[in-house]
Amino acid sequence: MTWDPLEELTLDELRRRTSMKWRAHPADVLPLWVAEMDVNLAPTVAGALRRAIDDGDTGYPCGTALAEAVGDFACRRWDYNVDVGHTAIVPDVMQGVVEVLRLLTERGDAVVVNPPVYAPFYAFVSHDGRRVIEAPLGPEGRIDPDALAAAFARAGAPGGKVAYLLCNPHNPTGSVHTAAELRAVAELARRFDVRVVSDEIHAPVVLPGSRFVPYLSVAGAENAFALMSASKAWNLSGLKAALAIAGPEAAADLRRMPEEVSHGPSHLGVLAHAEAFRSGDEWLDALLRGLDDKRRLLGDLVADQLPGVKYQPPQGTYLAWLDCRQLGFTEEAADGIAAVADLAGPARWFLDHARVALSSGHVFGTGGAGHVRVNFATSRAILVEAFTRMGRALRASR
Ligand SMILES: Cc1ncc(COP(=O)(O)O)c(C=O)c1O
8 A cells, every 4th residue: 555645644633723724613523625635744844844943944035045946856857947037926916916916907997708617717817806707617617718819808808907816726627627628818919919927736636548738838838927826735834835837928027017916925834845846856756646635535435425416527626526416405605705615505504414524516616516526635534534524424315
């Protein structure tokens, strides 16, 4: 049996954690929602943090170590070269998205997204005074070029600048966009004069059978931006840092980013993220094997416990998007921008009746209602217990 970072911690040990996943709900709830993983830190990352603490090295971040580490990783894993001179450290991915959108658009301008999509895309974009325009994914959970073209046309119609916030790989469907799909995106973006910002936070978490393509590596994407971070793949969300990368034609835009933005990431975050990209391959490969097993296990658990629910194994991320519409829990969601922890429909029902916390589909925008998102980055025992509880509650209700 090979080592699996997802099998190291017991439920009692996990319950001692004080982060959002483990504290947002009472202790009888099994949390399979927010994208934190139930793993220990990769040993080399923990070592780098311990050294910094022991040395009192807790000042402000400085230098290009994160960009160089991301660059080496991108070269090793994706055969892609990052130009370190065209990068900037940013506080985290979402703050980086906001800062890049400020370079490319003005208040009142439009930002196109592909629902169902990571819920904070709506909140961050609209809190910064930009309009969100939806280009829904196609029925297979993939980018629909016709919907994208229509949204680009609609977004640009009143005049003003348009940006497109791409999620690559896509949260919550786990779709890993192919080179051909991304080339089509780039062609449309050029045709409609739309600037692309590619959120690539899940890029290292691509499971066997698929290959991640950096958006900036495709022809036509030279004027785009990408955001990268180790926070999903190595579970470092509490250690704030991310990297903004400009394509060659966007380098001048990046130079307009205020210097103060680079004071936002924490120095410990930059150290940890850089160490993960530099020396975390072996740990990551073990994680990916574990996630591949869990992705299969999830198929069995859905078939056994939740008949009628549809599950398409994700190609990347540790998030599974379950279509629960046949269960008939049609509770209406509140209007307006939803917070990640808002609950309606099946997620509300499973929390109330099975004491399992899932992400509620409605927060992911158009097409999300009636779905739930399951974070399967946990142990086999916890997944089996959660789905057994849900199955039992469902059978008792029928
Ligand atoms: C697509 C996507 N972007 C951004 C984030 C958040 O990243 P950060 O905490 O670095 O802002 C997440 C977290 O799950 C995510 O899934």
